[in-house]
Amino acid sequence: MERRAVKRIVxxxxxxxxxWHAHARLHAANCAAKFSEEPxxxxxxxxxxxxxxxxTALQSAVEGAQTVLHFAGVNRAPAEELEAVxxxxxxxxxxACKAGGIVPDxxxxxxxxxxxxxxxxxxxxxxxEVLSQIGGRxxxxxxxxxx
Numbered sequence: 001m002e003r004r005a006v007k008r009i010v011x012x013x014x015x016x017x018x019x020w021h022a023h024a025r026l027h028a029a030n031c032a033a034k035f036s037e038e039p040x041x042x043x044x045x046x047x048x049x050x051x052x053x054x055x056t057a058l059q060s061a062v063e064g065a066q067t068v069l070h071f072a073g074v075n076r077a078p079a080e081e082l083e084a085v086x087x088x089x090x091x092x093x094x095x096a097c098k099a100g101g102i103v104p105d106x107x108x109x110x111x112x113x114x115x116x117x118x119x120x121x122x123x124x125x126x127x128x129e130v131l132s133q134i135g136g137r138x139x140x141x142x143x144x145x146x147x
Contacts, residue, residue: 006042007043007066008045008066009026009067009068010045010047010065010068010069010104011069012052012070012072012093013048013052013072013109014046015046015049017146019071022071027044029041030042045065047061058096061096062093062097062104067105068093068097068107069107072093073089074123082123084123085123086123086126087123087126090127090130091130097134098134103134104134105137106131106134106136108127108138108139108140110142110143111124
């Protein structure tokens with residue numbers, strides 16, 4: 001039987017709506033593997049807000065990561081803050097990846113609002129531009145009704 005390598009997946013915004021469900025699905029896959037007495041497929045690192053904002057925790061999380069599911073973000077705040085925060089969050093993730101010398105695949109929970117000229121739309125668009133420059137495969141999920 002061929003052994004597959006465990007894939008390290010980082011989930012930002014792991015306590016949010018999308019992050020919680022993604023974490024639950026990956027955890028279920030690990031549980032199913034254990035039940036079948038097979039190796040678990042995923043090393044899941046779930047980052048909440050506090051861990052994401054902790055330099056040591058963030059750097060440790062991205063170390064060796066093959067994939068980052070980037071679901072962290074702000075959707076309700078004063079306009080100026082909203083426009084600045086989402087790109088800043090993405091830039092923080094990009095800097096942690098660069099500092100760790102990793103180039104993970106990025107899956108970004110974006111919004112269909114990126115097409116609008118609103119503070120939220122602009123912030124999600126700018127955040128996506130930052131993430132697309134990390135260098136790995138980039139998946140931009142434009143989700144409707146998620147804001």
